[in-house]
Amino acid sequence: MSGVDCVKAMTNLDDYLKRELTPELMVEVRQHIERCRECFEHARFEENFLIMLETRASRETCPGKLRARILALLRAEAEDH
Ligand SMILES: [Zn+2]
Numbered sequence: 001m002s003g004v005d006c007v008k009a010m011t012n013l014d015d016y017l018k019r020e021l022t023p024e025l026m027v028e029v030r031q032h033i034e035r036c037r038e039c040f041e042h043a044r045f046e047e048n049f050l051i052m053l054e055t056r057a058s059r060e061t062c063p064g065k066l067r068a069r070i071l072a073l074l075r076a077e078a079e080d081h
Pocket of ligand 1: 005006007009032036037038039
């Protein structure tokens with residue numbers, strides 16, 4: 001018997017995605033998300049949002065010059081073949 005309902009699942013969603021819940025709660029929230037379509041869609045949206053934030057953060061720490069060099073290398077490589 002699971003003690004996680006939609007409200008509890010959504011309350012813990014952020015910590016669940018960051019894997020900061022207790023192992024017991026991780027399992028309970030995951031089981032609810034797998035069973036509940038509404039929470040599943042919400043969890044997927046939140047997860048994509050977190051990934052997007054991480055991607056953007058790593059892109060901003062990548063210096064523009066280095067990025068240009070990598071692009072030039074890739075372009076030269078593509079022309080070789
Ligand atoms: Zn739900």
